[in-house]
Structures are given as structure tokens and as C-alpha cells.
Amino acid sequence: MRAVLLLPLFGVLSCAKNINVRDERELEWWESTIVYQIYPRSFADSDGDGIGDIKGITSKLEHVKEIGAGAVWLSPIFQSPMYDFGYDIADFYAIHDEFGTMEDFEELVAKAGELDIKILLDLVPNHTSNESMWFQEALKGNEKYLNYFVWEDGVLDENGVMQPPNNWLSHFRGSAWEFREEVGKYYLHQFVVGQPDLNYHNPDVVEEMKNIIRFWLNKGVAGFRVDAVNCLFEVDKELFGGKYPDEPPSGRTDVDSGSHDSLQHIYTKDQNETYYMVYEWRDVFDEISKQDGLPRLMMTEVYASIKDVMRYFGEGEREGAQMPFNFDLITDVDASSSAADIKRAIEKFLTYKPVDKNGNWVVGNHDKSRMATRYGTALVDGINMLVLLLPGVAVTYMGEEIGLVDGYVSWEDTVDPSGCNTNDPVNYVKYSRDPERTPFQWNSDKNAGFSTADKTWLPVAEGYTKLNVEAQKTSARSNLKVYQALANLRQEKVFRYGRYESIALNTDVFAFKRWYNGETYLVVVNMRDSEQEVDLTYFENVIGKAAVVLRSVQSPKNEGDVFDVASLPVAAFEGIVLKL
Ligand SMILES: *[C@@H]1O[C@H](CO)[C@@H](O)[C@H](O)[C@H]1NC(C)=O
Ligand SMILES: *[C@@H]1O[C@H](CO)[C@@H](O)[C@H](O)[C@H]1NC(C)=O
């Protein structure tokens, strides 16, 4: 009797040991991919006008393939007068002429398809360009399009002079309101003057944006990254007697009164309606995916509190973005951070995210100083080890694979409105985003192989004759080669399905462990210019010897070297991947 009972039980137990239903489930294409961000003006110029373009990107897709990325996210390529370099869109349904034609774009999608690379576009839903047909029609008094934007009466000050409706500030300094004679009212622009905010309380705007999403997804685009999404909705002014209320001061003493950071944005950011809008967009993504069988990816760009960021994943039954960007490795840490700071920054997203969702790792973009500049060139491999081997989606801003640094852009050459609007030839540097947008460095030819033009739209960074893709391809050891090896390693099941644990071994050395089905890898990164000896047996089940699988460029170790995990020597800024 007893034996009869035990036998089936034994069977269940032995099964349970080998099978975990969450393991080895089929992953969607995006769950294990590397998303490579291309800033189109700066990647490759095919026609010699000094500005990168779509044909240029198509001609360089092999590079994307070679580094192991599975998706390319393009910063905006839509028709634009370029007051904010494409983030001010005049026609959401057309390609900007400096970038090429719709045919060029279709060719890009086709070529990418052959290489099994997905194309993701940048959706900029918060505003249009002031040169859009919609805004132009609004200025002519066309009622339909007037309601596409956010208008408000000015107020008279004590001297009888007309002033903006309230104290709201633009992200790029100064009032967020601009008067238009034609309408006799002010319009809202949370970003530059040339970017009037769309009015999401108007159902026509909501439908228009969904049609824009459908239009591009139907062209085979694999998804969107959604720009500045938390600024979509302003508070409903009817709740405030028909007038938009002032925002309270932030109390920050390190910023002046023209700065966006001087106010608490309680009425212009993170409004509840914004999340619901994102969930509706997700339905549109899924609707198209159902039609053609290609799962679509939505990534949202939000700099907000971790709890607000998490709401983009969805709520209850509603699904939202699969990938709300995790900016913690940009905003919370830098070269001066301790290993404990790094651990906390990494664990923040993993701790707050819903258990069935993926993490993602971002260390740079076209708005932030380049990763190699922020962390220092010696840490490039170590940081790429984090981005590519932590659990979740890896995001690489073009150039991180070779450790591209910020370029120097003089006041005369500065074009970014965030820099120009300071009117300050000294301090513009703190605000300008041009340094992280300088042209990509392909080789040691003229303009780093980016363009044959005599003058490129931004100057090529100094030092390109040494720091470029070709040099790193031909050199025995380089950031590029480490990156490629990491991208390969990332394909292993242990990095796709494996568990994760981390320890700050001392103030400088951060380490994490990934393990799966009896395989264990350890990644060790020394944040500092110091020699160390660390004890990896602080990790559970880590004893004995481990072999070096990969190491940073300046590492004195060799692949295959074996070390006692209880006393691993670590060189200055060294990054090491070991296998137990
Ligand atoms: C759009 O705004 C810019 C300022 O950003 C201004 O120079 C330009 O004249 C405006 N264009 C139109 C059509 O209103
Ligand atoms: C916004 O949504 C949250 C979560 O659903 C809710 O707790 C909160 O009360 C809402 N806020 C407003 C102003 O409606």
C-alpha cells in the first residue's frame, strides 16, 4: 500500500527537478535581443551633404549584424523643419527629405529583413512641429485643427501688459506658452517653441495618433520607442475653473527660475490619462500583430519615479509597453559610484518590475553624455558586460560598442536648442546635447568615413584616426571584439533564462552571478583604478576554480586562465567573465 502511494509521488518529484515551466519557454524576438539606437543624422552620409541619411544606414546594416544586435531603433526620420532635429515633426506620414524617400525607407526595412534585423521607429506623440499642416490650419482658424492644440488666454499684469497664462516652463528654458497673433491666444509647448503640444483631451488627436501607429506598423516596422510619453496629458483645466493652474516651485537651489527644474510638474507630467493612452496604443500594436503574425514591441521613454515608470507595463488586465526604459544606469550612477551604488541601481528596476516582465539596460542615448565619457574609457568593456549579461533586453546607443566618447562642439558650431537657448557661450556646454551626437567613427579617412562633405552638420570628434570601427576590427583586442564576444555569450541559455544575484564585494568591485541548469557564470567589474583581490565564495555555491571566458581589453589575464574563486586578483578597471 505504502509503495503504491510513494511511487507516483517519486515520479512527480523527479519531474519537478528537471522541469520548471518558466524555464525555456519560447521567448519573443525582443526578449533576448540587443536594441541598437541609431541617431540618423550622425550614422552614415550616403550623398555627401554632411548629414546622415537612410541610404547610409542601409549601407551599414552589416555592422549592426556583426555586433550581434537584432533590432535597430531609429531616432525620428519624419518630415521636420529640424528645430529640435526631428523631434519636431511636420508630417508624421512622410520621410524627412534630408534623410531620403519612402522608397529608401522601404529598402531599409527589406534589407534589414534579409539580415533578420527588426526596425523600430521613434514615435513623438506629445507635439508636432509648428510647420505641420495641422498647426498651419489652426493658425488659419480651422476649428478642427485649432482643437488639435492647447490654447489659453493670456493674463494682463499690473502694467496692463499681456503675460502668458501661467508659470509653466519649457524643458528648454523659459515659458512653455507662446502667443500667436492669428489666434489671439497662447499655445502650449512643453519643449521648444516650434513644438506645439497636441491636445490629448481631443478624441480626433487620439485617433490620428493611432492611425500614425497603424501606418508604420503596416509597413513592417517592428515597433516604436515612444518619446517623452509622460508629458502627453496636461491636467484637465475644467477641474480648475477653466484655467490651467500654476505649478508649485521645486525648491531646488541649484537651478535658476527659467529652468524647467525650478518647478514641480504636477499638472504637466505623469497624469493618469497618459497610462491609459499607452494601454490603448498597445491594443493597436496587438491588432496589427494579430494580422501579420509579427509581435510588436513598445518601448517608452519616461524619466520619472520608479513606481510611475512601472505603470507603463500595464495595470490589471490592461497590457502596456513591454519595455519602459530603465534609465537608472544613466541617472543614478556614474564613474564616481561605488560598487554598492551600482548594485542598488541595477536592483531597483528588477525589484519593482512585475515578476512576469523583463528588465532592460540602457547606459546612453542622444540626450546624455556618452557612456565612455561618463564612466571613462577604461570601463567601457565592464559597462558593456553589465548591459549585455544582466537579465533582460540590452540597449546600445550607437558607438558604445567601440567606446565612442563625446565630441567637442564649440559655441559657434552648437546647434542643439538646449545649448543655443542658454545664450551663454561658456555654460552652454552643460546643456547642449551636441557632444553625444557627433558623427559615428567608421575609419581614419576624412570625417571618420562618415561623410565626404567639407563640413559635417556637427564636427567629427578629435581622435577618430585611432578610435574607429576599422581600427578595432583589425586590432587583436578591442572594445568591439569584447562586445561581439559578449553578444555571442548572451545567446547561451544561462543568460536568457538564468537566475541572477549580485554582491558589492568591496567599495570598488561589483560582481554578479548568472546560473541555470548546473551552469554558473560570474561577472566581475572593478569600478576603480586600483588592484584588488576578491573572494567570490560570498556567492552561494561558488567554490573551487573558475576559468576566464572573457576579459576587458586592458586585462592582464587570458581566456582560459583558471583562478581560485576564493582569491581572484582584479586589475584596475578590469572586467572579467568567469565560468565555474
Ligand atoms: C516655428 O518656431 C520657430 C521657433 O522655434 C520660429 O523660428 C518659426 O518662425 C516658427 N514657424 C512658424 C511657421 O510658425
Ligand atoms: C491615478 O491613478 C492611481 C492608480 O490607479 C490612483 O490611485 C489615483 O487616485 C489616480 N489619481 C487621480 C488624480 O485620479
Ligand SMILES: CC(=O)N[C@H]1CO[C@H](CO)[C@@H](O)[C@@H]1O
Ligand atoms: C531621450 C529622448 O529621445 N529625448 C527626447 C525627448 O523629447 C524631446 C522633445 O521631443 C527631445 O528633444 C528629446 O531628444
Ligand SMILES: [Ca+2]
Ligand atoms: Ca546625406
Ligand SMILES: [Ca+2]
Ligand atoms: Ca503634452
